[in-house]
Amino acid sequence: MELTAGISRIERIFPASQARGDVRDLILLQPGWADALGLAKGLAEKGWRAHISMDTQEAIRCLRSNHFYVGIALLDANFSEEMQSQLSEVISESGFTEWIAIVDPGSLTSIEHAAFLSTFFFDFHTTPVDIRRLTYSLGHAYGAAKLNEASRGEFRLSVNQRFGLIGSSKAMSQVYDSIQKISRSDEPVIITGETGTGKELIARAIHGLSSRAEKPFIPVSCGAIPETLVQSEFFGHNKGAFTGAVEERIGHFEAAEGGTVYLDEIENLSPLGQVSLLRFLQEKELTPLGSKKPRTVDVRIIASAGPNLTEAVAAGVIREDLFYRLNVLHIDVPPLRERDTDAAEIAEYFVDRFNQGKRRNAKRLSKKAISAILEYSWPGNVRELMGCVNRAAVLSTGRLITEGDLGLSRPVRFSGRTLREVKAQAVEQAVMSALAESKSITSAARRLGVSRVTLYRLMEKHSITVPGAEHAAG
Numbered sequence: 344m345e346l347t348a349g350i351s352r353i354e355r356i357f358p359a360s361q362a363r364g365d366v367r368d369l370i371l372l373q374p375g376w377a378d379a380l381g382l383a384k385g386l387a388e389k390g391w392r393a394h395i396s397m398d399t400q401e402a403i404r405c406l407r408s409n410h411f412y413v414g415i416a417l418l419d420a421n422f423s424e425e426m427q428s429q430l431s432e433v434i435s436e437s438g439f440t441e442w443i444a445i446v447d448p449g450s451l452t453s454i455e456h457a458a459f460l461s462t463f464f465f466d467f468h469t470t471p472v473d474i475r476r477l478t479y480s481l482g483h484a485y486g487a488a489k490l491n492e493a494s495r496g497e498f499r500l501s502v503n504q505r506f507g508l509i510g511s512s513k514a515m516s517q518v519y520d521s522i523q524k525i526s527r528s529d530e531p532v533i534i535t536g537e538t539g540t541g542k543e544l545i546a547r548a549i550h551g552l553s554s555r556a557e558k559p560f561i562p563v564s565c566g567a568i569p570e571t572l573v574q575s576e577f578f579g580h581n582k583g584a585f586t587g588a589v590e591e592r593i594g595h596f597e598a599a600e601g602g603t604v605y606l607d608e609i610e611n612l613s614p615l616g617q618v619s620l621l622r623f624l625q626e627k628e629l630t631p632l633g634s635k636k637p638r639t640v641d642v643r644i645i646a647s648a649g650p651n652l653t654e655a656v657a658a659g660v661i662r663e664d665l666f667y668r669l670n671v672l673h674i675d676v677p678p679l680r681e682r683d684t685d686a687a688e689i690a691e692y693f694v695d696r697f698n699q700g701k702r703r704n705a706k707r708l709s710k711k712a713i714s715a716i717l718e719y720s721w722p723g724n725v726r727e728l729m730g731c732v733n734r735a736a737v738l739s740t741g742r743l744i745t746e747g748d749l750g751l752s753r754p755v756r757f758s759g760r761t762l763r764e765v766k767a768q769a770v771e772q773a774v775m776s777a778l779a780e781s782k783s784i785t786s787a788a789r790r791l792g793v794s795r796v797t798l799y800r801l802m803e804k805h806s807i808t809v810p811g812a813e814h815a816a817g
């Protein structure tokens with residue numbers, strides 16, 4: 344394994360025995376020093392190169408830039424609740440890494456500790472460590488993690504190919520894991536994330552991988568339905584149910600029978616719509632407008648919302664009871680700027696799509712264009728990226744799509760000044776411009792929205808003088 348930046352300092356890495364050809368790396372987490380060193384030496388003799396992390400934060404940093412198939416956590420006799428929560432954070436960060444705990448035999452008498460170990464660890468050993476048994480266990484964990492990685496890779500590839508959902512960042516790996524688990528269940532789902540992050544695409548993947556795949560997937564934009572039409576849109580109506588109901592019509596929920604209804608922008612659903620949806624989720628029945636006969640309908644609900652869903656619930660925009668009904672399963676889709684090199688991978692995918700069917704003049708992105716894509720912050724996420732790449736592909740004259748074809752504005756670089764300095768300079772400039780463009784101190788103060796006294800104080804502070812200012816005042 345090639346280890347990249349972020350690894351613990353070199354003196355903390357224990358080289359494995361040179362006699363052994365096959366050296367395997369592992370991360371060794373220990374908030375104390377001495378035991379870890381002893382263990383690392385023992386492991387080195389058995390062909391394991393230990394990368395020691397002294398605390399959980401260091402371990403997280405190391406795991407963000409390196410992959411380890413196995414990790415060992417050396418735990419204190421009374422590992423506290425706080426330590427357990429920190430460790431679970433490290434373990435979730437480590438993706439497919441399998442973890443082995445080394446514990447004091449006394450700690451196993453606690454049911455909580457035992458439950459923690461069985462939830463988060465592949466195996467555990469008690470002190471004093473039997474290095475032969477430990478290396479045996481490490482070998483198993485290593486094999487299991489490799490298998491796990493391979494099957495996850497295959498799953499990602501099939502999602503890429505079947506649904507066009509691209510990206511191999513760590514952040515997206517977690518999304519693929521969730522898609523796989525959630526597609527096996529039938530519970531409601533909420534997908535949150537900024538606009539254009541791929542929430543609908545993810546919902547389609549969940550549906551397409553579920554047992555409902557052969558049945559309809561019906562997207563409904565909640566913000567587009569006026570309050571007066573929400574029940575008819577959701578549940579349908581009978582002929583004559585209201586003025587203009589000239590014929591019977593089935594609603595989206597019935598149209599999706601056996602499949603999935605995707606409720607886009609749930610935070611924009613009207614209060615009446617929210618009550619109707621809640622009732623449907625509780626009773627699994629709907630009654631079309633103008634009918635008295637309730638009908639049982641089998642649909643799965645997947646809802647999407649912006650990244651501030653909990654704030655929307657706290658502010659009363661979404662009913663709390665509806666939120667809890669929907670929020671059984673949750674996927675939070677990270678913005679594109681937080682997905683390592685996904686932007687470049689997705690851009691190349693869009694260029695390939697653009698090239699499809701073209702025998703000649705297939706285009707590709709220049710190296711500088713790829714760097715510009717990776718530097719840009721993509722506030723409109725994948726949707727913006729797609730528009731940008733397609734436009735550039737059309738407009739570019741040569742085979743190479745250049746940085747200029749993309750037309751991306753460069754991010755504003757950090758000026759090196761403190762916020763206090765930036766603020767002081769902005770105030771000084773505003774005062775000078777207001778004074779220059781005003782006939783008197785009084786009118787300059789009014790334009791700046793401050794009192795004359797405040798303006799005089801600011802002028803003094805920034806050493807700004809206006810010839811004859813006193814005379815003009817008034």
Ligand SMILES: Nc1ncnc2c1ncn2[C@@H]1O[C@H](COP(=O)(O)OP(=O)(O)OP(=O)(O)O)[C@@H](O)[C@H]1O
Pocket residue numbers: 507508509510536537538539540541542543544545607647689725726729
């Ligand atoms: N990871 C991805 N790989 C490839 N294409 C993607 C990816 N994510 C999104 N897209 C594409 O970007 C566009 C926007 O995606 P989508 O509509 O799923 O986003 P959204 O989060 O539901 O947006 P909104 O919140 O605005 O409704 C779609 O054309 C989709 O196919």
